Structures are given as structure tokens and as C-alpha cells.
Amino acid sequence: MTASAALLTALRLSDSMLPVGTYTASYGVEQYLNEGDIETADELGDLVEGYLRGVIGPAEIVALGHAHRSAAAGDIDGVLAADERLSAATLPSEFRDSSTKAGAKLLDLLTEIDEGLFAGADTTGLVAAYTEACEDGRTAGHYPVALGVVCQQAGLDAREAALVSAYGSVTGLLGAAQRLGRFGHTAIQTQLSRLFPVLESVCERYHDAELTAMCSFAPLADVRGMAHERADRRLFMS
Incomplete structure (x- = not known):
């Protein structure tokens, strides 16, 4: 893949226009x-x-990095293992539901597009096996895992895939706060700029980490996520 094609692929996969429902x-x-x-x-x-x-x-x-490496090796069991561990690490049910719905949409998109940036994807091999496992209920199909597979198929390396995922997550969180009417564009962009060094550092640290190193510690976020399930007023699904 050329540098321009890689950049365009990364932009496409991190764009809120991508119809996977993360918004x-x-x-x-x-x-x-x-x-x-x-x-x-x-x-x-x-x-x-x-x-x-x-x-x-x-x-x-x-999880994304492990899925990316497994996809490159044609190891479907490795991809499923990433899904299993990420499910175990994601406690609020709304978070799991949002992630798996977005993952399913991304896989559907990959298998439906025959031309363009996904033209080289092996939709009859590992992607098909992973999609079938998701549809059969043998694996959850979390978005970061599906994204790792898709990025590998699209020709992005693991670090680039990590940056795509983390950037999409950060802009999604900031964008949610903005759409709730609490903050303006300038304030959101200021925070995004401030978070770039953290985003880059986190991706550099974890994109090639072993699956056994996975952990999640955000107890207040987990509590808020669980409370959101019973909230009287909700504009978002999680």
C-alpha cells in the first residue's frame, strides 16, 4: 500500500461518516x-x-493489536481469543452491546464493498470465518477486534490501526459531549489537541502488547455506564 492509500484508509476508518453506529x-x-x-x-x-x-x-x-497479528497469520482462534478477553474486561452491558453492534456493522461493510480501499480484503477467508463466528454466536464481535481485522486486511500496520481506533474513540467521546449541548466546537478541539500526545503514547505502548497483558481499570466509568442503563433521560445507547 502506498503512503497516500494508507492515509486515506486511516481517514476513512476513523471518520464519523463510516456507517457503523459508533456515534x-x-x-x-x-x-x-x-x-x-x-x-x-x-x-x-x-x-x-x-x-x-x-x-x-x-x-x-x-485486543485490536492481537486481532491484527492473528489476522495477518490467518489465525482465527487468535482473533476469537481477543474477543473473549475483551468481553470479560468490559463490564457494563451497554458498553458491550454498543461495541458488538458496531463490530457487526463494520464486518458487514467490509464484505459488501468490492472496490476502493478495501479491494484487497480476503472476504472469503479469515474475514468470512470471523463473520460467521459472530453470526453464529460463537464470538462477540467487538468493534476493536473487528477493526483490527479490517485494518490488517486493508493494509494498515498494527500501530496505524491502533491510532485509528484510539482517535475514533476519543473523538466519539468528545463528540458525544458536544452533541449534548454542553461544550462548543472550540473547547472540544482544544481538548482534542491536548489529548494527542496521550493518544500517541498509549498506542505506542499497547499496540504490540501480549493478549495476557489486557486489563481495564475505570471503575467510575463502569458505574456511570451501569447507571445509564436505568436513567430516565437518555439520548445515547450507552
């Missing part, structure tokens, strides 16, 4: 705002940094 999830941010725990843009940035260091990096990027 419907706030992963607890809505509940933080509903309960008045986040009042300033800096507090929002601190929260997202906590997600990066406690969940996105050590859980999602570890």
Missing part, C-alpha cells in the same frame, strides 16, 4: 454530564484521558 454511543459520558460530574472542558479532557489510560489502551488497543 450513538457515549460510553458513560452522557451519564457523567447528567449527574453534573463534568462542568468544564478541562474536566471533560481529564475524563477522556482516563479512558485512554485505563480502558482504550490496556484493553481495546491490546
Whole structure:
């Protein structure tokens, strides 16, 4: 893949226009705002940094990296193992549901596109086996795992795939807060710029980590996510 093609693929997979439904999830941010725990843009940035260091990096990027390596080796069992561990590390049921629905949509998109940036994807081999396992209920099909497979098939290396995933997660969390009407564009962009070094550091640390290193520690986010399931007012599915 040329440098330009790799960049275009990364942009495409991290774009909110990608029809996988991630824009419907706030992963607890809505509940933080509903309960008045986040009042300033800096507090929002601190929260997202906590997600990066406690969940996105050590859980999602570890799973993505393992899935990417497994896909490159044609190891479907390795991909399924990443799914299994990420399910175990994701406690709130809404978080799991959001992740698996987005993963299914991404796999559907990959198998439906015959031209363009996914033209080289092996949709009859490992992707087909993984999609079948998801449809049969043998694996969860979490979005970071599916994204790792898709990025590998599209020609991105594991570090690039990690950056795509982490960037999409961060912009999704910040975008959710913005769509809830609490923060303006400038404040959100300021926090995004502030988080770039953290995002890069987290991806560098975890994109090639062993699956056994996976962990997740964000207890307050987990509690907010569980409370969101019973909230009277909800604009997001998680």
C-alpha cells in the first residue's frame, strides 16, 4: 500500500461518516454530564484521558493489536481469543452491546464493498470465518477486534490501526459531549489537541502488547455506564 492509500484508509476508518453506529454511543459520558460530574472542558479532557489510560489502551488497543497479528497469520482462534478477553474486561452491558453492534456493522461493510480501499480484503477467508463466528454466536464481535481485522486486511500496520481506533474513540467521546449541548466546537478541539500526545503514547505502548497483558481499570466509568442503563433521560445507547 502506498503512503497516500494508507492515509486515506486511516481517514476513512476513523471518520464519523463510516456507517457503523459508533456515534450513538457515549460510553458513560452522557451519564457523567447528567449527574453534573463534568462542568468544564478541562474536566471533560481529564475524563477522556482516563479512558485512554485505563480502558482504550490496556484493553481495546491490546485486543485490536492481537486481532491484527492473528489476522495477518490467518489465525482465527487468535482473533476469537481477543474477543473473549475483551468481553470479560468490559463490564457494563451497554458498553458491550454498543461495541458488538458496531463490530457487526463494520464486518458487514467490509464484505459488501468490492472496490476502493478495501479491494484487497480476503472476504472469503479469515474475514468470512470471523463473520460467521459472530453470526453464529460463537464470538462477540467487538468493534476493536473487528477493526483490527479490517485494518490488517486493508493494509494498515498494527500501530496505524491502533491510532485509528484510539482517535475514533476519543473523538466519539468528545463528540458525544458536544452533541449534548454542553461544550462548543472550540473547547472540544482544544481538548482534542491536548489529548494527542496521550493518544500517541498509549498506542505506542499497547499496540504490540501480549493478549495476557489486557486489563481495564475505570471503575467510575463502569458505574456511570451501569447507571445509564436505568436513567430516565437518555439520548445515547450507552
